[in-house]
Amino acid sequence: MADILIKNGYILTMDPDTGDLKKGEVAIENGRIIYVGLSYNGKADKIIDASGSVVMPGLVNTHNHAGMTLLRGYADDLPLAEWLEDYIWPVEEKLGPEEIYAGVRLACLEMIKSGTTTFADMYIHEQAAARAVEDCGMRAALSYGMIDFGDPQRAESSLLKGRNFVKDFNGAANGRISAMYGPHAPHTCSQQFLQDVRKQARKDDVKVHIHVLETEAELNQMKEKYGKCSVNMLHDIGFFDSDVLAAHCIWLSEGDMNILAETGVHVSHDPVSNMKTAAGIAPVPQLLEKGVNVSLSTDGCASNNNLDMFGVMKTAALLHKVNSMDLTVIDARKVLEMATVYGAKALGIEAGMIKEGYYGDLIVVDMKRPHLTPLYDVDSHLVYSARGSDVTTVLVDGKVLMENGKVLCMDEYEIMMEASKAAKKTDSQHLIDVLGLNDPSVDQ
Ligand SMILES: CSC[C@H]1O[C@@H](n2cnc3c(O)ncnc32)[C@H](O)[C@@H]1O
Numbered sequence: 001m002a003d004i005l006i007k008n009g010y011i012l013t014m015d016p017d018t019g020d021l022k023k024g025e026v027a028i029e030n031g032r033i034i035y036v037g038l039s040y041n042g043k044a045d046k047i048i049d050a051s052g053s054v055v056m057p058g059l060v061n062t063h064n065h066a067g068m069t070l071l072r073g074y075a076d077d078l079p080l081a082e083w084l085e086d087y088i089w090p091v092e093e094k095l096g097p098e099e100i101y102a103g104v105r106l107a108c109l110e111m112i113k114s115g116t117t118t119f120a121d122m123y124i125h126e127q128a129a130a131r132a133v134e135d136c137g138m139r140a141a142l143s144y145g146m147i148d149f150g151d152p153q154r155a156e157s158s159l160l161k162g163r164n165f166v167k168d169f170n171g172a173a174n175g176r177i178s179a180m181y182g183p184h185a186p187h188t189c190s191q192q193f194l195q196d197v198r199k200q201a202r203k204d205d206v207k208v209h210i211h212v213l214e215t216e217a218e219l220n221q222m223k224e225k226y227g228k229c230s231v232n233m234l235h236d237i238g239f240f241d242s243d244v245l246a247a248h249c250i251w252l253s254e255g256d257m258n259i260l261a262e263t264g265v266h267v268s269h270d271p272v273s274n275m276k277t278a279a280g281i282a283p284v285p286q287l288l289e290k291g292v293n294v295s296l297s298t299d300g301c302a303s304n305n306n307l308d309m310f311g312v313m314k315t316a317a318l319l320h321k322v323n324s325m326d327l328t329v330i331d332a333r334k335v336l337e338m339a340t341v342y343g344a345k346a347l348g349i350e351a352g353m354i355k356e357g358y359y360g361d362l363i364v365v366d367m368k369r370p371h372l373t374p375l376y377d378v379d380s381h382l383v384y385s386a387r388g389s390d391v392t393t394v395l396v397d398g399k400v401l402m403e404n405g406k407v408l409c410m411d412e413y414e415i416m417m418e419a420s421k422a423a424k425k426t427d428s429q430h431l432i433d434v435l436g437l438n439d440p441s442v443d444q
């Protein structure tokens, strides 16, 4: 007996072996997919009717700072270095684990409602993020963000916090949480610290999540300090292998791309964030051409300013078409692969496809909507026309987190209220009163 049977939907398996099914069924038991096909020959405890909908793998967001939902719209339209150093870092000092817990819960709510089932994260107070993920039922690859700025004492304490995080949370929440090491970036971490982190990650057999060449300023700083760029420096110290997830990777030379391809580094592409911060345009078509696994991500909410992966998919497609002045350079199917199959591959999880044996991490997208009518091509609609709000049902690990638009795993109003309260810690003017979240006379 299956736990759940999804019927009557268009099954976008993303599995090249089976292809997509115009009208199929998916059965899930003990958190795993046990059947994908035309008609399941067995019973199920619960039936989900996906008539008029697409059933597809949950989206995988491979670079986030989930707690930064608290800083959504906090300091926009500033040069990136000024934004980070003069606004974001000082305000992060004021946020403790309780605020981050509230911020990550808000992030999870937003991600679930827009079809993301797994995310990779790097942030402060990450144990609070782990608690939020455990509570809401999502899947995540979490890392405690570490920066040493060349200070040996800071390096030692950061690495200790990172090690403790890995020890406490790798495999937590019944395996839904995997831990990674999160050294922030090659220009904010010393070479010695990066070597120490890499050694520890190999010892603990966990992956590493790092920002690489997001800005031209980083490229220039690295050239000045080391006489080479971040990719060459990291390659020369033996940092790279297929356990590394590198976010952004914008300022790459041809040689850098070859290094990423040869070493099997996974690249996380953040088109919305990169456009908003005017950081530049990552050479995604060239990376894909060289065989680099490029997945998609939102980045933190302060540079996006939402966590909707449907928006990211559309932006990725449009950005690379106009950048190359060639609209064939990336198509809708490739973008869907990046948001599902490639994301799961980057994080080393059996997800990203609707395939027997894989996790029951699925979403149902309602296609009976004006902006999705008429329907000629499912891939096209999902990338160019759909929005996160078209997602009606979300399953992670075979558990239903949202059904027919109702979030079952948390109280939406409470999450928004707690996050708005936590945002008060920034000591900034904000609009909790305008939102009416604290006002019992406002219909919630
Ligand atoms: C040490 S935890 C992670 C750290 O990263 C900061 N951050 C957020 N967005 C960006 C970005 O686009 N580039 C570099 N660093 C970023 C975040 O504020 C945390 O301090």
Ligand SMILES: [Zn+2]
Pocket (backbone or CB within 6 Å): 063, 064, 065, 211, 247, 299, 300
């Ligand atoms: Zn980032």
